[in-house]
Amino acid sequence: MTAATQPTVRPAGLKAPVIRIGVVQWMRRNLFNGVFNSLLTVVVLLLLYKIVPPFVQWAFIDSFWTSTAEQCRAGGGACWSIIPANLRFIIFGFYPYELHWRPFLAMLLLVGLLLYSKNRNHWRRSLLWMWIVGLVVMGTLMKGGILGLTAVESDQWGGLPLTLMLSVFGMVGAYPLGILLALGRRSKLPAIRTISILYIELIRGVPLISMLFMSAVLFPLFLPEGVTFNKILRAQAAIILFTAAYIAEVVRGGLQAITRGQYEAAESLGLDYAQKMRLVILPQALKIVIPPTVGILISAFKDTSLVVIIALYDVLKTTKSALANPVWMGFSPEAYIFVGLIYFVCCYAMSNYSRRLEKELHS
Amino acid sequence: MDERHSPATAVQTRRQAAFLSDPKVRAIVYQVAALGLVGLLGYYLFTNTVANLHKQSIATGFGFLTKEASFEIGETLIDYSAADTYLKALAVGVLNTLKVAFIGIILTVILGTFLGIARLSTNWLVAKLAAVYIEVMQDIPILLQLFFWYSFFYDILPAPREAIEPMTGLFLSNRGVVFPVPEWHPAYGYAAAAFGIGCLAVSAVRRWARQRQERTGRIFPVFSVSLGLLIGLPLVTWLLAGAPHRMSVPELRGFNFQGGMSVSPEFGALLLGLVIYTAAFVAEIVRAGIQAISKGQTEAAMAIGLKPGQILNLVILPQALRVIIPPLTSQMLNLTKNSSLAVAIGFPDFVSVASTTMNQTGQAIEGISLIMVVYLCFSLLTSLFMNWYNKKMALVER
Numbered sequence: 001m002t003a004a005t006q007p008t009v010r011p012a013g014l015k016a017p018v019i020r021i022g023v024v025q026w027m028r029r030n031l032f033n034g035v036f037n038s039l040l041t042v043v044v045l046l047l048l049y050k051i052v053p054p055f056v057q058w059a060f061i062d063s064f065w066t067s068t069a070e071q072c073r074a075g076g077g078a079c080w081s082i083i084p085a086n087l088r089f090i091i092f093g094f095y096p097y098e099l100h101w102r103p104f105l106a107m108l109l110l111v112g113l114l115l116y117s118k119n120r121n122h123w124r125r126s127l128l129w130m131w132i133v134g135l136v137v138m139g140t141l142m143k144g145g146i147l148g149l150t151a152v153e154s155d156q157w158g159g160l161p162l163t164l165m166l167s168v169f170g171m172v173g174a175y176p177l178g179i180l181l182a183l184g185r186r187s188k189l190p191a192i193r194t195i196s197i198l199y200i201e202l203i204r205g206v207p208l209i210s211m212l213f214m215s216a217v218l219f220p221l222f223l224p225e226g227v228t229f230n231k232i233l234r235a236q237a238a239i240i241l242f243t244a245a246y247i248a249e250v251v252r253g254g255l256q257a258i259t260r261g262q263y264e265a266a267e268s269l270g271l272d273y274a275q276k277m278r279l280v281i282l283p284q285a286l287k288i289v290i291p292p293t294v295g296i297l298i299s300a301f302k303d304t305s306l307v308v309i310i311a312l313y314d315v316l317k318t319t320k321s322a323l324a325n326p327v328w329m330g331f332s333p334e335a336y337i338f339v340g341l342i343y344f345v346c347c348y349a350m351s352n353y354s355r356r357l358e359k360e361l362h363s
Numbered sequence: 364m365d366e367r368h369s370p371a372t373a374v375q376t377r378r379q380a381a382f383l384s385d386p387k388v389r390a391i392v393y394q395v396a397a398l399g400l401v402g403l404l405g406y407y408l409f410t411n412t413v414a415n416l417h418k419q420s421i422a423t424g425f426g427f428l429t430k431e432a433s434f435e436i437g438e439t440l441i442d443y444s445a446a447d448t449y450l451k452a453l454a455v456g457v458l459n460t461l462k463v464a465f466i467g468i469i470l471t472v473i474l475g476t477f478l479g480i481a482r483l484s485t486n487w488l489v490a491k492l493a494a495v496y497i498e499v500m501q502d503i504p505i506l507l508q509l510f511f512w513y514s515f516f517y518d519i520l521p522a523p524r525e526a527i528e529p530m531t532g533l534f535l536s537n538r539g540v541v542f543p544v545p546e547w548h549p550a551y552g553y554a555a556a557a558f559g560i561g562c563l564a565v566s567a568v569r570r571w572a573r574q575r576q577e578r579t580g581r582i583f584p585v586f587s588v589s590l591g592l593l594i595g596l597p598l599v600t601w602l603l604a605g606a607p608h609r610m611s612v613p614e615l616r617g618f619n620f621q622g623g624m625s626v627s628p629e630f631g632a633l634l635l636g637l638v639i640y641t642a643a644f645v646a647e648i649v650r651a652g653i654q655a656i657s658k659g660q661t662e663a664a665m666a667i668g669l670k671p672g673q674i675l676n677l678v679i680l681p682q683a684l685r686v687i688i689p690p691l692t693s694q695m696l697n698l699t700k701n702s703s704l705a706v707a708i709g710f711p712d713f714v715s716v717a718s719t720t721m722n723q724t725g726q727a728i729e730g731i732s733l734i735m736v737v738y739l740c741f742s743l744l745t746s747l748f749m750n751w752y753n754k755k756m757a758l759v760e761r
Contacts, residue, residue: 030487037486044488191394195401202735205742207700209714210734217727221415222408302504309506309707316507332514340503340511347502 069327079331083338086322090339093158093313099150103161106138110164118353120360135172138165154232158313160342162232166239166314167301173240174300178247179286183277185248186255196248203245208306211238216310235307243300250292254285290361294354298347305343315339412728427724428453434719436711438627449720456716457737463633463712464699470638471698472691475645482650493646500643505701509636513708516628523619532612534620540631541613544624550604557600558593565589586672629710633702641698645691652687685756689749696745700738713737 032038062077065084072079083090092100113134116122142161145151157165184196203211215238220228229237258281266276308317319339323332382388416423432452433445440458443451481493500508517537521527526536532543545551572583601607613623626634656679664678706715714734721730 030485033485037484040484040486041488044486044492189390189394189397192397195397201742202739205739206735207703207714207738209703209706210731210738213718213721213734214731217721218731221412221728224411225415225418298502302502305504305506306704309704316504316510320510330518332518333511336507336511336514340507343504343507344499344502348498351498351502 069331072331078334080334080338082322082328082331082334086325086328086335089159090315090318090322090335091159093162093318094156095158095161096150096152096156099144099152102141102144102149102152103157103159106141107161107164109134109138109141110168120357135168153230155230157232159318160315162307162312163301163304163314163316166232166236166304166307167297169236170239170243170300170304171297173236174243174247177240177244179251179282181244181248182251182255185252200245200248203242204249208239208242208303209309211242212306212310214238231310231312235310235312239300239304242303243296246296246299247293250289250296251285253292254287254289255281257288258285287361291354291358294350294357298350298354301346301350302343315342416728421725423726423728425729427720427726427729430724432720432723434723436716437709438630438711449724452716452720453713453733456711456713459711459716460699460702460705460713460737463630463637463702463705463710464695467634467637467641467698467702468695470634471641471645471694474638474642476649478642478646479649479653482646483653497643497646500640501647503640505636505640506704506707508640509632509704509708512632512635513628516632523615526615526620532610532623534613534615536620537628538619539625539627541620541623541625543610543612543622546607546609546611548604548607548609550601550607553604554597554601557596561592561596564592564596568592586676627710629705629708632708633705633710633712637698637701641694641701644694644697648687648690648694652683655686656682681756688752688756692745692749692752696742699741703734703738 031041057077059078062075064072064075064077064079064081067079067081069079069081069085072081088097088100092103095103113131116130117127140146140149142157142165143152143154181196181200184192185200187193187196212235215234216231219234219237223229262280262284263276266280271279304314305316307314308320311317313321316339319335322328323335328335428450429448431445432447432449434452435445436443436452436455438459439455440462441451441455443455478493478496481489482497484490484493516539520535520537523534523536523538526534528534534541568583568588569585572585576582611622611624613620613625615621660678660682661674664674669677702712703714705712706718709715717730717734721727724730
């Protein structure tokens with residue numbers, strides 16, 4: 001009672017008690033509010049004390065950054081030297097050494113395009129054209145053969161450009177197919193619906209690795225004699241076919257979220273099926289599913305690492321081959337942490353963006 | 364346009380147009396077209412394949428399954444030798460996949476629930492650590508994590524002679540993990556049987572208690588009685604059978620450990636990778652499930668006089684589980700599908716046995732179809748379970 005009636009003006013010279021302000025108050029509220037939480041904090045701090053200092057000692061204090069492998073073996077710390085020594089192979093794989101600037105430029109272009117597309121004010125028709133031009137330019141840079149660029153066969157592509165290519169083209173290729181499948185699954189025509197459902201459920205039921213095996217072993221059998229695609233394109237096709245089923249399910253979610261009134265309104269305007277979908281339903285449905293689509297992009301990006309198993313030289317495989325070199329054998333934790341960092345930075349940026357977008361689109 | 368046609372043809376075109384714009388006719392046309400396209404594609408692929416197989420003189424059919432496999436499998440749950448058939452080798456693979464999936468799912472659910480709760484903890488440190496874990500593990504490909512743990516066993520851990528012993532009897536070395544287990548004794552079999560009987564008894568007690576509550580309104584302490592039955596029965600049986608407690612403790616003999624239970628580096632790496640990766644996703648699901656229940660639910664339950672245990676059992680869990688179970692099942696299926704990456708680190712799961720079979724026999728079509736069929740069965744079973752669960756859990760509205 002008295003507390004409520006007390007004047008809010010603090011008597012001069014009297015400060016708030018130490019436990020009510022600053023760090024101490026924050027710690028009381030967030031770390032030591034109650035017996036259980038205090039115990040938990042102490043235990044966690046102890047654990048961190050056991051783990052963090054030795055890790056810092058290994059990773060930073062005792063570590064080597066530019067030494068040779070022999071110096072690394074003599075010392076006890078982390079051998080980050082494996083990264084600079086093999087960096088260009090890890091990033092570019094077997095791409096001709098003196099032409100590395102081309103995939104590098106292509107990657108820069110891709111990152112630039114992605115950064116530009118982040119801003120929703122840029123989402124106009126012109127952006128679509130920019131992407132088409134951008135992808136063509138990237139392809140030209142990678143492949144060469146025209147404009148005085150030396151041709152580089154795609155079986156020499158590798159490393160990070162390959163990882164990015166498989167995921168970006170996988171997404172670009174899978175998106176239209178996924179939308180078609182989603183529309184098919186929602187169709188009133190039983191035959192089309194059945195085909196779509198069979199495809200989607202079949203693909204979603206099997207692991208990606210079986211699709212990749214299929215691309216490596218069975219695709220050549222499926223095609224007439226003389227028609228051959230190289231391994232990378234076949235893997236790309238498998239990734240597209242696989243991702244499309246997942247996109248279809250996401251898009252279906254969006255289609256289901258559109259109220260009946262929208263369909264009916266479009267029909268009463270006299271629009272036919274294609275117009276109805278293209279002008280009324282899909283623009284709304286696709287907007288709803290942007291965040292989960294980014295989620296699929298993230299998993300497609302991570303899943304490209306599976307091409308290691310069919311011996312394509314993506315960034316994980318190049319790392320593994322760098323580790324297979326007897327000189328650098330045994331420093332796998334360092335190399336894997338480095339590659340993990342690459343994947344983490346890319347995925348974290350994407351998932352952060354998707355979360356922000358979700359918030360923006362909701363409001 | 365019309366002026367150029369005679370009146371008769373104009374009527375005819377109009378009639379044709381009407382015929383084609385009849386929704387029923389169009390539906391049939393579209394469906395026939397779609398089926399035809401798919402059929403043509405299938406026919407094209409089929410004829411190409413047959414021609415190619417004929418040219419490379421590869422025999423088709425599943426006859427190879429009964430031939431001798433003549434390769435060894437490192438880890439088996441059933442007796443298997445190189446002299447057995449491919450069929451048996453593949454069965455060993457399926458069992459290994461199921462073993463990883465089963466143990467993995469249990470550990471993942473435990474770790475994921477723990478992390479999901481930690482993520483919502485009022486303890487800042489715990490919540491932040493859980494958040495970092497979830498974010499980092501979700502963003503690193505599972506295959507990379509598997510490679511990391513595999514190299515952890517082979518590159519970081521020492522030889523058995525210098526094995527690390529974090530707890531008495533538990534040894535970590537580049538030959539895997541060994542730990543002590545109780546030595547086999549019939550008493551454990553009896554205890555397991557008693558546990559089974561306990562389960563049956565619990566379900567009977569629950570049904571009886573429910574009926575009695577509906578009849579008389581009196582509440583029976585089902586939880587404590589069930590717990591007593593489930594723990595007490597096996598314990599008493601074990602005690603009556605002489606309470607055997609000899610442990611089989613691993614010992615270093617020569618270059619490796621003898622005794623105890625050992626986990627191979629391949630299995631260990633696969634399990635660690637799968638559990639650590641999937642738990643991050645499960646944690647997010649658990650968090651969402653907990654957050655989906657508004658505070659008002661708890662308050663309303665308190666207001667009608669339910670006890671804390673009843674609030675959890677009758678109000679919170681049924682609602683939270685409805686949110687949690689469907690995505691959780693799909694994560695379990697993901698874990699099972701991801702276990703196929705075992706082929707990359709040399710654990711003999713189904714995919715890796717099937718791929719060895721394909722390499723030896725050249726029966727690629729059959730091998731890949733087998734892989735797909737087996738995984739489709741897994742996901743079919745899962746979705747059957749999901750349908751059953753959704754039907755059981757669906758909100759019954761007016």
